[in-house]
Amino acid sequence: MESIDYLAEERKKAEFNVDEMKIVWAGSRRAFEVSDYISKLVADDPDLSFIFIECHRGIQGFSKEERTMLPRKELFKNTLRKSAYSWKHIIDHQLSEEEAERLRYFVDEPAFIDSHLGVFIPAIKGQGTKEQLKKWLPLAYKMQIIGCYAQTELGHGSNVQGLETTATFDPRTDEFVIHSPTLTSSKWWPGGLGKVSTHAIVYARLITDGKDHGINGFIVQLRSLEDHKPLPGITVGDIGTKFGNGAYNTMDNGVLRFDHVRIPRDQMLMRVAQVTKDGKYVQSDVPRQLLYESMVYTRQALVTYASGALSRAVCIATRYSAVRRQFGSQNGGQEIQVIDYKTQQSRLFPLLASAYAFRFVGEWLKWFYTDVTQRLQANDFSTLPELHATTAGIKSLTTTATADGIEECRKLCGGHGYLCSSGLPELYAVYVPACTFEGDNVVLLLQVARFLMKTVSQLSSGKKPTGTIAYMGKIEHLMQCRSDVEQAKDWLKPSAILEAFEARATRMSVACAQSLSKFDNPEEGFQELAPDLVEAALAHCQLIVVSKFIEKLQQDIPGEGIKQQLEVLCCIYALFLLHKHHGDFLVTGYITSKQGLFANEQLRALYTQVRPNAVSLADAFNHTDHFLGSILGRYDGNVYPKLYEAAWKDPLNESDVPDGFDEYIRPLLKQQLQTARL
Ligand SMILES: CCCCCCCCCCCCCCCCCCCCC/C=C/C(=O)SCCNC(=O)CCNC(=O)[C@H](O)C(C)(C)COP(=O)(O)OP(=O)(O)OC[C@H]1O[C@@H](n2cnc3c(N)ncnc32)[C@H](O)[C@@H]1OP(=O)(O)O
Ligand SMILES: Cc1cc2nc3c(=O)[nH]c(=O)nc-3n(C[C@H](O)[C@H](O)[C@H](O)COP(=O)(O)OP(=O)(O)OC[C@H]3O[C@@H](n4cnc5c(N)ncnc54)[C@H](O)[C@@H]3O)c2cc1C
Numbered sequence: 001m002e003s004i005d006y007l008a009e010e011r012k013k014a015e016f017n018v019d020e021m022k023i024v025w026a027g028s029r030r031a032f033e034v035s036d037y038i039s040k041l042v043a044d045d046p047d048l049s050f051i052f053i054e055c056h057r058g059i060q061g062f063s064k065e066e067r068t069m070l071p072r073k074e075l076f077k078n079t080l081r082k083s084a085y086s087w088k089h090i091i092d093h094q095l096s097e098e099e100a101e102r103l104r105y106f107v108d109e110p111a112f113i114d115s116h117l118g119v120f121i122p123a124i125k126g127q128g129t130k131e132q133l134k135k136w137l138p139l140a141y142k143m144q145i146i147g148c149y150a151q152t153e154l155g156h157g158s159n160v161q162g163l164e165t166t167a168t169f170d171p172r173t174d175e176f177v178i179h180s181p182t183l184t185s186s187k188w189w190p191g192g193l194g195k196v197s198t199h200a201i202v203y204a205r206l207i208t209d210g211k212d213h214g215i216n217g218f219i220v221q222l223r224s225l226e227d228h229k230p231l232p233g234i235t236v237g238d239i240g241t242k243f244g245n246g247a248y249n250t251m252d253n254g255v256l257r258f259d260h261v262r263i264p265r266d267q268m269l270m271r272v273a274q275v276t277k278d279g280k281y282v283q284s285d286v287p288r289q290l291l292y293e294s295m296v297y298t299r300q301a302l303v304t305y306a307s308g309a310l311s312r313a314v315c316i317a318t319r320y321s322a323v324r325r326q327f328g329s330q331n332g333g334q335e336i337q338v339i340d341y342k343t344q345q346s347r348l349f350p351l352l353a354s355a356y357a358f359r360f361v362g363e364w365l366k367w368f369y370t371d372v373t374q375r376l377q378a379n380d381f382s383t384l385p386e387l388h389a390t391t392a393g394i395k396s397l398t399t400t401a402t403a404d405g406i407e408e409c410r411k412l413c414g415g416h417g418y419l420c421s422s423g424l425p426e427l428y429a430v431y432v433p434a435c436t437f438e439g440d441n442v443v444l445l446l447q448v449a450r451f452l453m454k455t456v457s458q459l460s461s462g463k464k465p466t467g468t469i470a471y472m473g474k475i476e477h478l479m480q481c482r483s484d485v486e487q488a489k490d491w492l493k494p495s496a497i498l499e500a501f502e503a504r505a506t507r508m509s510v511a512c513a514q515s516l517s518k519f520d521n522p523e524e525g526f527q528e529l530a531p532d533l534v535e536a537a538l539a540h541c542q543l544i545v546v547s548k549f550i551e552k553l554q555q556d557i558p559g560e561g562i563k564q565q566l567e568v569l570c571c572i573y574a575l576f577l578l579h580k581h582h583g584d585f586l587v588t589g590y591i592t593s594k595q596g597l598f599a600n601e602q603l604r605a606l607y608t609q610v611r612p613n614a615v616s617l618a619d620a621f622n623h624t625d626h627f628l629g630s631i632l633g634r635y636d637g638n639v640y641p642k643l644y645e646a647a648w649k650d651p652l653n654e655s656d657v658p659d660g661f662d663e664y665i666r667p668l669l670k671q672q673l674q675t676a677r678l
Contacts, residue, residue: 003636003638004636004638005635005636005637006323006636006637006639007319007322007323007615007635007636007637010322010615010616011615011616011619013612013613013615013616014612014615014616015561015564015613016559016560016562016564016565016613016616017559017560017561017562018616018619018620020558020559020560020562021559021562021565021616021617021620022036022620022621022622023559024557024566024620025311025356025359025620025621025622026622027359027363031098032622034098034102035102036622038099038102038103038106039102039106039622039623039624039626039627040624041103041106042103042106042107042626042627043106043624043625043626046061047082047085048082048085048086048103048107049063049064049626050062051064051066051067051075051078053070053074053075053078054074063629064108064626064629065420065421065423065629065631065646067245067246067426067629068244068246068420068425068426069245069420069651070246072249075246075249075250076195076249076252078250079109079111079250080111080196082109082111083111083112086103086104086107086113087143089103090103101117104117105308106626106627108627108629109250110248110250110251110430111192111250111251112146112148112191112192112196112197112251112252113192114191114192115148115149115190115191115192115193115197116140116143116146116147116148116192116197119148119149119191119201119294119298120140120147120148120149120192120199120200120201121137121140121141122294122297123149123201123217123269123294124136124137124140124147124201124219124269125137125294126271126290126293127201127217127269127270127271127290127291127293127294128269128270128271129269129270129271131266132219132266145198145199145221146196146197146198146199147192147197147199147200147201147219148190148191148193148196148197148199148200148254149190149191149200149201150187150190150193150200150201150202150203150220151163151187151190151201151203152187152188152189152190153165153184153185153187154183154184154185154186154187154188154255155184155185156184157189157440158439158440158443160203160292161214161215163185163203163204163205163215164180164182164184164185165178165179165180165181165185165187165202165203165204165205165258166178166179166181166205166207167202167204167206167207167216167218167268168207168208169206169207169208169209169265169275169279170262171277171278171279173262174264174265174277175262175263175264175265176218176262176263176264176265176267177260177261177262178202178204178218178220178260178262178263179258179259179260179261180256180257180258180259186255187200187202187254187255187256187257188239188254188255189239189253189254189437190253190254190256191251191252191253192251192252192254193222193236193252193253193254193256194236194237194238194239194252194253194254194255195237195238195252195254197222197223198221198222198225198228199219199220199222200219200222200256201217201219201220201269202217202218202220202256202258203215203216203217204216204218206268206273206275206281208275208279208280208281209279211281213273213281214288215291216268216272216273216291217268217269217291218263218268218269219263219267219269220258220261220263222234222236222256223236231261232261233258233259233260233261234256234257234259234261235255235256235257235259236254236255236256237254237255238252238253238254238255239253239255242433243429243432243433244425244426244428244429244430245420245426245429246426246429247426247429247430248429248430248433271286271290272284272286272287272288272290272291273288285379286376286379287381287384289388290376292388293376295438295439296369296388296391297369298438299391299392299438299439299444300365300366300368300369300391300395302395302398302438303358303361303365303391303395303398304359304362304363304365304366305434306358306395306398306399306401306402306434307355307356307358307359307362307398307402309402309406309427309431309434310351310354310358310401310402310405311355311359312423312427312621312623312627313351313402313405313409313410313424314351314352314355314405314409314621315618315619315621315623315633316409316422316423316424316628316630316632317348317351317409317412317413317417317424317633318339318348318352318614318615318617318618319615319618319633319635319637320413320416320417320422320632320633320639321337321338321344321348321412321413321614322337322339322614322615322637323637323639324337324338324339324413324414324639325337325338326338338414339611339614340611342604342607344412345607345610345611346603346604346607347408347412348409348412348614349572349606349607349610349614350572350573350576351405351408351409352569352572352610352614352617352618353569353570353572353573353576354401354402354405354573355621356549356566356569356573357545357546357548357549357569357570357573358398358401358545360549360552361394361398361544361545361548361549362398363552364548364551365390365391365394368387368390369387369391372384372386372387383467385454386451386466386467386468386469388447388451389447389448389450389451389452389468390468390544392439392444392445392447392448393444393447393448393537393538393540393541393544394541394544395438395439395441395444396439396441396445396541397538397541397542398545399431399434399435399441400435400441402431402434403428403431403432403435406424406427406428406431407428409424410422410424410428413632416632416639416643417632419631419643421630421631421632421643421646422630422631422632422633423628423629423631423632423633424630424632426629442534445534445537445538445541446533446534446537448537448540448541449512449526449530449533449534449536449537450526452469452509452512452536452537452540453509453512453513453516453526453533455469455472456472456509456510456513457513459472459475468540468544471502471505471506471543472506472509474502475506475510478499478502478503478506479503479506479507479510481503482589482590483496483499483500483590483592483595484496485591485595485599487598488599488601488605489602491571491575491578491598491599491602492567492571492602494550494553497546497550497571497574497575498546498550500578500585500590501539501542501543501546501547501574501577502543503588503590504539504543504581504584504585504590505536505539505540505542505543507588507589507590508532508535508536508539508584508588509536509539509540511532511536511588512529512532512533512536515529515532516529539581539584542577545573546570546573546574549569549570549573549574550570552566552570553566553567553570565613565617568606568609569610569617571606572603572607572610575599575600575602575603575606576603578596578599579596579599579600579603582596582599631643631646
């Protein structure tokens with residue numbers, strides 16, 4: 001039966017070519033084709049799109065929207081089945097790495113495979129010697145071993161140098177003894193550890209001859225490759241159910257303790273430092289920070305994933321806002337679409353613009369990461385501090401904004417957004433730990449702040465800042481200039497926007513540096529001023545996102561109306577930030593309150609420009625209905641019949657009279673009858 005497109009009228013209003021925008025969103029025609037093909041493959045293959053569970057009726061299939069009703073143990077087993085099935089598909093069809101990554105993405109269930117591919121393998125690559133890569137990578141790539149990244153402990157996560165697990169070298173046997181000396185040294189959180197991983201990269205204090213050399217990574221086998229039982233001396237399990245039904249609970253985040261577990265010496269990852277057979281500790285000529293290199297990789301990857309998650313929420317909220325009508329009916333006509341309310345637009349459209357902004361900054365960050373890692377291979381470490389600060393900062397900014405944005409989209413969908421079948425509660429629950437893992441977002445901004453303070457202090461010594469901090473080279477101008485905006489439309493000029501963000505970021509950093517200089521003990525000052533430093537770091541990161549969006553627009557972007565739409569979105573992103581943080585821009589003296597009001601006026605005009613294109617801009621994300629997993633976000637907009645239909649699938653509706661009626665409701669009702677008779 002052909003379905004009716006309830007959003008057809010909206011789609012007719014588009015002033016640009018949606019198919020061309022899909023390519024811009026994907027990054028290239030080839031990336032679009034791969035994503036498009038794999039997302040449909042997943043949606044159309046029940047083994048990938050459905051959840052199969054054994055129950056009293058035999059094996060039953062459930063759709064993605066029903067996932068939150070299912071028990072964790074069954075969900076987990078189903079995820080194992082899907083991972084094995086996906087892996088077989090990848091091998092049988094010889095999928096490329098890009099296609100395989102897309103397959104994992106569209107299956108859309110957190111699983112051990114994420115830790116194996118996203119953290120375990122990058123850690124070996126970043127910290128292993130050539131010989132170690134040769135030995136371990138083929139095993140890992142063929143999934144003959146499955147690994148996780150065991151860094152965080154019960155007592156310490158953010159403070160990596162505070163980890164307690166020990167790796168003590170025993171020269172008599174040429175082995176390390178891995179040990180958990182305290183309860184708080186238990187490894188706690190690693191994804192894939194609880195029930196699946198056979199191996200882990202374990203971060204432990206390296207001790208030789210009684211001397212503590214700090215943290216290093218070690219490859220440790222945890223489970224038998226025969227029967228999967230924990231090896232002697234190892235206690236391992238899952239840490240328990242996490243936030244939200246379904247959600248991240250398909251992942252087995254684990255706990256791990258070692259009781260004097262011995263591993264061969266060559267299982268210490270030795271790119272950064274080595275221990276010789278006679279127990280001598282030798283530091284390589286590469287910086288110690290390379291121990292943290294895999295975190296840089298994953299933080300960079302999380303930025304592109306942020307745009308993916310935000311675009312899903314925005315797509316659901318935009319389509320639903322065009323379907324939903326409230327108030328304003330005249331002469332029996334239709335009510336107003338809620339998307340036409342300016343308040344709805346002022347909450348929704350900045351998120352739409354943010355999704356695009358995060359996409360482009362993610363694209364750039366991937367390029368930057370690749371560039372720096374190539375330099376690292378050639379022993380050029382000069383750009384590593386900038387890469388660390390940028391990945392930390394942009395990961396922090398984009399994941400915080402995305403988690404908040406998903407929750408805002410849920411509210412934008414009113415009451416129905418609170419239903420699990422809207423897809424938004426689970427999306428939020430799955431997504432929100434991204435603000436914590438791979439570095440707590442505040443801790444990461446403090447890293448950016450340290451980098452900025454160093455940059456400011458080096459300016460006087462004549463060191464020329466480059467890359468993302470090149471703007472600080474114009475410090476004299478940026479400390480004094482004033483916005484020349486005279487009317488609302490002046491805020492459309494990229495140069496006006498850029499200077500505003502550069503001046504604000506520079507002034508906030510310089511103000512922090514000046515305050516810091518008043519402290520005798522700089523570390524004490526840093527702690528005292530931390531909230532201001534975090535704000536300065538955020539201002540710098542917002543500047544990066546804005547400037548990368550502007551740079552994107554300087555490229556040749558073909559396609560009818562594409563560039564115009566992106567220009568509007570770029571201005572919305574920047575002016576929304578200016579409006580939200582306008583206190584910063586005012587206090588630092590770059591704009592007057594009148595210029596702030598012009599920005600807001602221009603923002604409202606931009607919302608009007610986006611309005612006819614909103615649904616199509618969301619369509620350009622090219623999300624399948626399966627991937628969205630949302631009745632409110634259905635492509636055809638057929639929301640109400642489907643919501644009604646879905647309600648009856650809830651297990652509570654399996655019978656008219658609920659279990660427990662005889663024990664708990666009937667006596668109450670009877671008691672009321674007796675009371676009434678009295
Ligand atoms: C179905 C089948 C499919 C098959 C598919 C196949 C397809 C293949 C592709 C698949 C790809 C998948 C990708 C998925 C990605 C998403 C997966 C997400 C999973 C997430 C799991 C989560 C994992 C974790 O959370 S791991 C644990 C993370 N932990 C942290 O982040 C801890 C945070 N803390 C720290 O990083 C540090 O402690 C820090 C930085 C806060 C402090 O460091 P410090 O050393 O104690 O102190 P400090 O003095 O501040 O720093 C010293 C010095 O070092 C510099 N520094 C710090 N960090 C770094 C760094 N990372 N890099 C470089 N430099 C660094 C710092 O700046 C200082 O420098 P100086 O000032 O110059 O001295
Ligand atoms: C779903 C999930 C998956 C994970 N997967 C893995 C994994 O695979 N492997 C792994 O090793 N770990 C993993 N982790 C752990 C994760 O990396 C840590 O939780 C994270 O690094 C934060 O550390 P923490 O829990 O110690 O938080 P804490 O540092 O205890 O943070 C608590 C609070 O203190 C604040 N705070 C901490 N330090 C400072 C400071 N210096 N200044 C100001 N404020 C501060 C933070 O901002 C936060 O508000 C995972 C976590 C989650 C939630």
